Amino acid sequence: MPWFVQVITQKDISNMKNTGNKNSFDYIIAGGGLAGLSLAYYLSKSELNQLNVLIIDSSAKNNNDKTWCYWSDEEDDFSKICEKEWSKIGIQGKASELQVEEIAPYKYRKIKSEEWYKFIKNHLKAYPNFQFLQADIEYIHYAGLGTMVETSKGKFLASQKLFDSISPFPYDQEDPDQLKQHFVGWYIESNFPAFKADIAHLFDFRLAKGMDAEFIYFLPTNSHTALIEHTLFSGELKNKEYYEEKIKNYLLANYNLGEDDFRVLEVEDGIIPMKEVNIPQNLHQKWIKIGTSGGFVKSSTGYSFYQTQKILQKLVQHLANKDFDQEVNPKSIFKKWLDATFLEVMEDPTIDSNEILLQLFEKTEPSLLLKFLQGETSTTEDLSVMTKVPKFTFMRAGFPAFFNILKKN
Numbered sequence: 001m002p003w004f005v006q007v008i009t010q011k012d013i014s015n016m017k018n019t020g021n022k023n024s025f026d027y028i029i030a031g032g033g034l035a036g037l038s039l040a041y042y043l044s045k046s047e048l049n050q051l052n053v054l055i056i057d058s059s060a061k062n063n064n065d066k067t068w069c070y071w072s073d074e075e076d077d078f079s080k081i082c083e084k085e086w087s088k089i090g091i092q093g094k095a096s097e098l099q100v101e102e103i104a105p106y107k108y109r110k111i112k113s114e115e116w117y118k119f120i121k122n123h124l125k126a127y128p129n130f131q132f133l134q135a136d137i138e139y140i141h142y143a144g145l146g147t148m149v150e151t152s153k154g155k156f157l158a159s160q161k162l163f164d165s166i167s168p169f170p171y172d173q174e175d176p177d178q179l180k181q182h183f184v185g186w187y188i189e190s191n192f193p194a195f196k197a198d199i200a201h202l203f204d205f206r207l208a209k210g211m212d213a214e215f216i217y218f219l220p221t222n223s224h225t226a227l228i229e230h231t232l233f234s235g236e237l238k239n240k241e242y243y244e245e246k247i248k249n250y251l252l253a254n255y256n257l258g259e260d261d262f263r264v265l266e267v268e269d270g271i272i273p274m275k276e277v278n279i280p281q282n283l284h285q286k287w288i289k290i291g292t293s294g295g296f297v298k299s300s301t302g303y304s305f306y307q308t309q310k311i312l313q314k315l316v317q318h319l320a321n322k323d324f325d326q327e328v329n330p331k332s333i334f335k336k337w338l339d340a341t342f343l344e345v346m347e348d349p350t351i352d353s354n355e356i357l358l359q360l361f362e363k364t365e366p367s368l369l370l371k372f373l374q375g376e377t378s379t380t381e382d383l384s385v386m387t388k389v390p391k392f393t394f395m396r397a398g399f400p401a402f403f404n405i406l407k408k409n
Ligand SMILES: Cc1cc2nc3c(=O)[nH]c(=O)nc-3n(C[C@H](O)[C@H](O)[C@H](O)COP(=O)(O)OP(=O)(O)OC[C@H]3O[C@@H](n4cnc5c(N)ncnc54)[C@H](O)[C@@H]3O)c2cc1C
Pocket: 030, 031, 032, 033, 034, 035, 036, 056, 057, 058, 059, 061, 065, 066, 067, 068, 069, 070, 135, 136, 137, 138, 165, 166, 268, 269, 270, 271, 272, 290, 291, 292, 293, 297, 302, 303, 304, 305, 306
């Protein structure tokens, strides 16, 4: 008798109806959000699609809890479910004209998470060995030959691998010295045609007050609808009313939309850590952290949709090839240093972060900058981008960043 039967009680087993009374799976995916469902998707498309996989999430994932944007220079599996894609981006400084840039060969894409969850779940219907369990995960622990996941609906054993996208990312959200990207966004519909939907406005700094990066992110999807977010890169969080006031003021000042002129269809908010953390992972382990928990969010931008796809496609390939010596999320020390230097600059209260971001976009060829922000540039291209930033500022920040990186590696 396998050892784990001894720790699962009869009552637990009767709680496992959703999974056909199975309590042991080859793989368990803890958290079926972006990373968990992406992993299930790529597993199902690989030679590993015969494995028994259990995906556990506390939520049914059937609402639009997030908007995901990313840029890409190719059509991918999700291009067809994008709500909208743009080939132009806009950057607006405090005192300058709106700068509009063509971003070819890239497209900036927007996906409603609700559509994406639906797409993945429909795809997985063809794989009955991939099962879903809606339950709260209470505890995960190594258990002899596998990894045990204790949930509100019973205990489940991952006999080969447990992929964890629910463990907290190691940082203190309340710490005012810890830089984070925080935002509130509204998806609105105006009562009359108000927007031109051909430009994705990534940064509008006109509402920025101090040295912290503070901007409006405005994505008009047609003449009546738009996602508008107010974002700050800072240690201190603000109360909800602060962001909402900024959004209302922006709509009134720029589109002449008073509060009675539009409806808020959806609200989203987020606090994304901007911190370089070395999360030790390797494919020999039975418990592998993925997603935000695994450090997949790019610390300098807060984006992770694109990175998550790339990392997990590779991870599945390595698993299928039994190439366990490969790193899950490899990043060169040089790239880590660039990100850490950028974060040092953003954290420095004596430097106007808005000006730095503006300069970066004003001076760098847009497709090169987007490639750089994606982390896909060569060293020569990295150096070319670095010549566009204020040299003294970045050199000063580069030293502490370098020693921090050395300490962590
Ligand atoms: C509002 C918002 C907008 C964002 N927009 C973008 C964007 O435009 N582009 C981009 O690249 N990135 C964006 N991000 C950043 C990042 O891509 C997302 O946060 C992404 O969802 C992270 O993926 P994940 O799998 O790590 O976490 P999630 O997608 O949050 O998945 C984690 C899952 O675990 C489940 N879970 C957690 N705890 C438990 C538990 N104890 N028991 C059971 N289930 C549990 C949750 O229900 C959730 O489904 C955004 C983030 C937020 C918050």
